[in-house]
Amino acid sequence: MNSSVIEDRPNLKEPSVGDKILSQFKSNGALWAFFLLLLINILITPNFLQIQTLYVNLTQVATVAIVAIGMTLVIASGGIDLSVGALMALAGTIAPMIFLSDFGMSYPVLGLFVAIVVAISAAGVAGLFNGFLISKYNIQPIIATLILFISGRGIAQVLTNGELQTFDNPSFEFIGTGRVFGVPVQALITIVLALSIAWFMRRSIYGRFLLAVGGNEKAAELAGVPATKVKLMAYMVCGLLAGIAGLITTAINSASDANQTGQLMELDAISAAIVGGVLLTGGKAPILGAVLGAAIIQLVGYTLLANGVHDAVAMVAKAVIIIVAVYMQQVRGAK
Incomplete structure (x- = not known):
């Protein structure tokens, strides 16, 4: 073989161990951060490995994870949803109104079933309304969802006159406080x-359509993708999931609080989705990553509070996490 040919070949340098570790961290940063947080807590947080501690963290992360899944779908479509907290309050208000009504008291089982279905459906319809404004009238997602961010909670407050609805319904409360083989029911619902x-997104045509619309909507439409229907479904599912989270929160508190249920949930859900790896530009929907992101957000807050750090610092820490996650996205995007 001609030696000059060999000499002209590019000099391929084998990546070092450090480069390999850095590459793995960039591609699986959320997972590494989660394990690091677990290790830190095992070493410095008192009683972290106790069952009760695990139970507390599972119950506190469940609702954020559920809403973050819906937020991931919406962001993957190229949008955002600021109304999820208000939809939680709306669903959490509607359900007790039904099972505490004369109909609900006369037919407890049927009344509870109707209450859950109607409450979740109402949140889904509200999500559909968001999607309709965005996909049909081309209203910016942040503006369109701001409408229900304000009016959704207002409707819930009108329905209850701004008062707390307390109740004693063990069957309903089970979804928020029950356990199955020691595992919180709300954690099982989340899983x-x-x-x-995640399976549906990976296996269905809709999953591919959603990523195509989020990646490049005009190109997707030229390829025959029904972008309007894809967006409508994303926002509807986000609303449905917010409704489920609202029912869980209401069940935990044994009360419907239109003023407080879902407060700032939109920020936690967006944070969890970003930390979980969703691209703010759309085109990527890591569903399990959203759950992992919610767990990281929860663990950061728990770690600081359990070690005597003020809650305000935990809020700053969440902001730092988001900045790092966005930076990592930009680094990967640049490559």
Whole structure:
């Protein structure tokens, strides 16, 4: 073989161990951060490995994870949803109104079923309304969802006259406080939803359509993708998931509080989705990553509070996490 040919070949340098570790961190940063947080807590946080501590963290992360899954779908479509907290309050208000009504008291089982279905459906319809404004009238997502961000909670407050609705309904409260083989029911609901939606996104045509619309909507439409229907479904599912989270929160508190339920949830959900790896520019929908992001956000807050750090610092820490996550996205995008 001609030696000059060999000499002309590019000099391929084998990546060093440090480069490999850095590459793995960039591609799996959320997972590494989660394990690092676990290790830190094991070393410095008192009683972290106790079952009760695990139970507390699972119950506090479940609702954020559920809403973050819906937010991930919306962001993957190229949008955003600021109304999820208000939709939680709306669903959490409607359900007790039904099972505490004369109909609900006369037919407890049927009344509870109707209450749950109607409450979740109402949140889904509200999400559909968001999607309709965005896909049909081309209203910017942040403006369109701001409408229900304001009016959704207002409707819930009108329905209850701004008063707390307390109740004693063990069957309903089970979804928020019950356990199955020691595992919180709300955690099981979260796992089932996350795995089901992740499977659906990976296996269905809709999943490919959603990523295509989020990546380049005009190109997707030219390729025959029904972008309007894709967006409508994303916002509807986000609303449905917010409704489920609202029912869980209401069940935990044994009361419907239109003023407080879902407060700032939109920020936590967006944070979890970003930390979980969703691209703010759309085109990527890491469903399980959203759950992992919610767990990281929860662990950061728990770690600081359990070690005597003020809650305000925890809020700053969340902001730092988001900045780092966005920076990592830009680094990967640049490459």
